Amino acid sequence: MGKTIAEKILSRKSGQDARANDLVVADLDFRMGQDGTSPLAIRAFEEMRGKRVFDPQRAALVIDHSAPSPLEGVSALHHLMRSFAKEQGMIMYDIGDGVCHQLVPEKGHVGPGSLVIGADSHTCTYGALNAFATGVGSTDLAAALISGKMWFKVPESLRFVCRGRLPAGVYSKDLILFLIGQVTADGATYMAAEYTGEAIGALSVDARFTIANMAIEMGAKAGLMEADDKVLAWVREHRAPSGRGNFEVVSPDPEAAYARVLEYDVSGLEPQVAKPHRVDNVASIGEVAGTAIQQAVLGTCTNGRLEDLRIAAGILKGRRVHPEVRFIVAPASRRIYLEAMDEGIIQDLVRSGAAVVTPGCGPCVGTHNGVPADGENVISTANRNFKGRMGNSKAFIYLASPATVAASALAGAIADPREYLK
Amino acid sequence: MKLKGRAHCFGGDVNTDYIISGKYKFKTLDMKELASHVMEDLDPDFAKKVQPGDFVVAGRNFGCGSSREQAPLALLNAGVGAVLAASFARIFYRNAINTGLPVVECDTAGISAGDELLADMEGGVLRNLTRGTETPIKPLPPFMLKVLGDGGLAAHFRKYGTFNID
Numbered sequence: 001m002g003k004t005i006a007e008k009i010l011s012r013k014s015g016q017d018a019r020a021n022d023l024v025v026a027d028l029d030f031r032m033g034q035d036g037t038s039p040l041a042i043r044a045f046e047e048m049r050g051k052r053v054f055d056p057q058r059a060a061l062v063i064d065h066s067a068p069s070p071l072e073g074v075s076a077l078h079h080l081m082r083s084f085a086k087e088q089g090m091i092m093y094d095i096g097d098g099v100c101h102q103l104v105p106e107k108g109h110v111g112p113g114s115l116v117i118g119a120d121s122h123t124c125t126y127g128a129l130n131a132f133a134t135g136v137g138s139t140d141l142a143a144a145l146i147s148g149k150m151w152f153k154v155p156e157s158l159r160f161v162c163r164g165r166l167p168a169g170v171y172s173k174d175l176i177l178f179l180i181g182q183v184t185a186d187g188a189t190y191m192a193a194e195y196t197g198e199a200i201g202a203l204s205v206d207a208r209f210t211i212a213n214m215a216i217e218m219g220a221k222a223g224l225m226e227a228d229d230k231v232l233a234w235v236r237e238h239r240a241p242s243g244r245g246n247f248e249v250v251s252p253d254p255e256a257a258y259a260r261v262l263e264y265d266v267s268g269l270e271p272q273v274a275k276p277h278r279v280d281n282v283a284s285i286g287e288v289a290g291t292a293i294q295q296a297v298l299g300t301c302t303n304g305r306l307e308d309l310r311i312a313a314g315i316l317k318g319r320r321v322h323p324e325v326r327f328i329v330a331p332a333s334r335r336i337y338l339e340a341m342d343e344g345i346i347q348d349l350v351r352s353g354a355a356v357v358t359p360g361c362g363p364c365v366g367t368h369n370g371v372p373a374d375g376e377n378v379i380s381t382a383n384r385n386f387k388g389r390m391g392n393s394k395a396f397i398y399l400a401s402p403a404t405v406a407a408s409a410l411a412g413a414i415a416d417p418r419e420y421l422k
Numbered sequence: 423m424k425l426k427g428r429a430h431c432f433g434g435d436v437n438t439d440y441i442i443s444g445k446y447k448f449k450t451l452d453m454k455e456l457a458s459h460v461m462e463d464l465d466p467d468f469a470k471k472v473q474p475g476d477f478v479v480a481g482r483n484f485g486c487g488s489s490r491e492q493a494p495l496a497l498l499n500a501g502v503g504a505v506l507a508a509s510f511a512r513i514f515y516r517n518a519i520n521t522g523l524p525v526v527e528c529d530t531a532g533i534s535a536g537d538e539l540l541a542d543m544e545g546g547v548l549r550n551l552t553r554g555t556e557t558p559i560k561p562l563p564p565f566m567l568k569v570l571g572d573g574g575l576a577a578h579f580r581k582y583g584t585f586n587i588d
């Protein structure tokens with residue numbers, strides 16, 4: 001019987017014939033923690049009487065969620081992370097380096113066939129590179145740091161076949177919001193999502209990360225894609241200096257068994273918006289256009305990549321953001337920030353009225369960098385719009401593509417980006 | 423493992439931001455402090471009302487959202503004895519077991535606030551003592567039951583030094 005991508009990677013890494021619902025212990029290629037989860041992991045590491053981190057150069061701690069530190073308490077936790085990483089010889093990415101889910105792929109720590117855990121739910125992002133990557137909690141991270149291994153229940157897979165081509169003004173963010181709306185927030189719980197079809201193949205790797213990133217918003221354990229020439233070229237360009245990374249492309253077998261196969265023709269898709277306070281509360285742009293907004297956010301691990309900034313700048317260049325809108329931009333990494341400056345993108349955004357903040361999570365999780373006021377509406381390129389997500393439970397968050405966010409920032413209300421692309 | 427507790431009822435899709443907001447969790451590792459804010463966006467008085475051993479009872483997809491382990495830890499430190507839900511988001515489910523918070527997957531539709539409940543984890547049944555009804559519990563994989571029995575993954579690692587699956 002054939003195997004899915006998830007079954008193949010977990011078989012190889014566990015040395016067992018892994019099938020859906022089996023429990024396996026598998027060797028990890030990389031482990032990551034961020035500043036919201038690492039302090040507790042360090043505490044669990046001590047509780048487990050851990051001494052040394054197994055293969056510490058295949059593990060990174062990232063300070064991105066509250067970076068730079070806005071508070072004394074946070075500074076103490078950051079200090080704890082820095083000392084632990086130094087003592088253990090782990091890789092440390094500090095303030096300004098970027099958001100964890102950009103850094104792990106960008107620095108070459110992950111590639112086709114890799115098995116990765118991260119103490120952050122959006123670790124599934126790396127699935128765009130044909131890696132099985134999944135989010136865990138702090139105690140799991142501690143166990144993985146000590147042992148270099150993790151136990152997994154091999155997931156069933158849900159296959160999305162996306163036919164056709166996305167029309168102009170419609171992006172990978174619109175596609176994933178649409179799919180989440182279709183299957184709902186728990187439609188893929190315990191499962192791996194596999195995305196395929198010519199609509200996916202036509203996307204850049206940057207754009208594919210957006211889709212894999214949001215697999216967790218349908219409850220999935222991983223969001224997997226095949227490795228085509230674009231992925232291989234991307235991985236070559238982002239190789240780790242250490243030369244690490246013996247990657248091996250994994251394709252699903254044609255006769256692999258799936259829990260469900262869902263097919264969509266995306267050639268008629270319109271820009272999509274997730275309305276408060278649920279990611280699966282998705283509407284086409286026409287339904288929400290005209291809703292006044294007070295803050296617009298471009299960035300996060302979902303949509304803070306070069307292509308995203310470029311798309312937004314294409315709309316904003318030579319125009320001014322609406323006077324009643326605060327427009328916050330967080331490039332996903334230092335490298336992206338520099339590349340965007342080289343292209344003049346940052347200059348265009350700043351001239352249009354953007355407040356550019358440190359590469360990292362920006363205002364995504366409500367710790368700093370733009371907490372909305374009571375009753376305010378925010379449109380963001382992030383992946384979650386839960387009540388209180390951005391630090392105020394009386395604010396309303398809409399999720400959309402970089403183009404829709406840019407158009408809305410100009411209009412002062414949710415706007416159809418296609419009107420600005422003419 | 424048999425657990426007895428009184429029900430506090432919530433709806434479906436209770437995400438980890440509702441369990442403990444991101445604005446608190448980045449500030450401190452003091453779980454008592456975090457516990458004083460547990461579930462406050464859904465029920466501002468919950469932390470004051472909850473008695474040691476009480477159950478949180480919810481609908482589908484409990485614990486969806488972020489991987490923050492502060493969510494099960496805040497519930498544990500508030501005194502919650504178990505979480506019962508129609509289904510759980512997977513990271514929360516793992517984190518709960520890892521930190522020693524019992525999670526019970528079962529049909530929760532007939533449970534009302536204040537009901538006295540008895541969860542028999544091995545026996546695979548939930549008894550509603552107030553209503554005299556019984557519901558089957560979805561069994562935990564044996565490895566997870568073992569971790570829970572050890573008191574969480576840290577205790578499991580102290581005992582075995584690694585994952586002891588068999």
Ligand code: SF4
Pocket residue numbers: 064065099100101120122300301302360361362364365382383
């Ligand atoms: S950008 Fe937002 S979603 Fe992504 S890792 Fe940071 S806080 Fe989490």
